[in-house]
Amino acid sequence: MPSTTDPQQRRRADNSPYVDLTRAQWSALREKTPLPLTADEVERLRGLGDVIDLDEVRDVYLPLSRLLNLYVGATSNLRGALNTFLGDAGGGPQTGTPFVIGVAGSVAVGKSTTARLLRALLARWPEHPRVELVTTDGFLFPNAELHRRGLMSRKGFPESYDRRALTRFVADVKSGRAEVSAPVYSHLIYDIVPGERLTVRRPDILIVEGLNVLQPALPGKDGRTRLGLADFFDFSVYVDARTEDIEKWYLGRFRKLRETAFQNPFSYFRKYTQVSEDEALDYARKMWRTINKPNLQQNVAPTRGRANLVLRKGPDHKVQRLSLRKL
């Protein structure tokens, strides 16, 4: 359903691999969504700690959870088709493996909020109550290793991650392994937590959230193409917004954290509670200008075209347009 009546634009839309929908067109799909939110669930979503508008949940994220629920069902039907085709040659029926969803986008665009919300909404569906969420920051190299590699001011750039370990982790979960574990990153200490692991035990759905989840695979040492993280995704979402808006959200979050989490005596950023707000924000602006913005422009934004769904937010975080891949 192209959102235009102009014939030329319509032809372009017909040739595009995406169906472009306005917020109004998308939210109308909510009518077809069974399982509307109950008052109790609305309360529980508030408890997630995110200041998210509940109309936004109903209009945007609820239809999205229905779309994903349909995809999970269709993927399971495909597995049935594969079993029918393979018969005994497949060494027994292929059993269900987790449905994997990637959530990509800039630092501070709202990936974590989107992923947490999707986790809560998807778990309401009787077909897939067990939804796990993993953030890729656990696969950043520890600070000591980043120092050694001269990458301390490149945190979040593709080379600051152990990409092989991250791909192996998702491949292991996708293969149906009973237990797979990942390292844990702490925003408090700004480093990997020594000895701590997050264990995933055969969930129905795994959400993998991070800046670089849609990056193409690294070539192997022999120059041959390898499987990349996105090869294990059944669906991917790119959260998009104007760079100027994302910068404002980044600075807003920094200001809020300065009044809360940074006050913790163990916080890496505690020093920014001891200086004036202007000085602290100058530092945050520098981080944005020298690390997060160039990373967005050079590495993150170029992967947008690989996503199944692009959510385009306005300055108030409300999703204004959606592009859904049809091919």
Ligand SMILES: Nc1ncnc2c1ncn2[C@@H]1O[C@H](COP(=O)(O)OP(=O)(O)O)[C@@H](O)[C@H]1O
């Ligand atoms: N849908 C939303 N409505 C209102 N505020 C939001 C929404 N999504 C994110 N935010 C706010 O924007 C900032 C960045 O969001 P966050 O999810 O932490 O981003 P990321 O994980 O991409 O770094 C946070 O302050 C968060 O509370």
Ligand SMILES: CC(C)(COP(=O)(O)O)[C@@H](O)C(=O)NCCC(=O)O
């Ligand atoms: C930890 C991050 C790299 C995000 O990682 P992700 O979970 O997307 O893999 C980012 O939040 C970060 O800390 N960037 C470094 C620059 C800064 O402190 O803003």
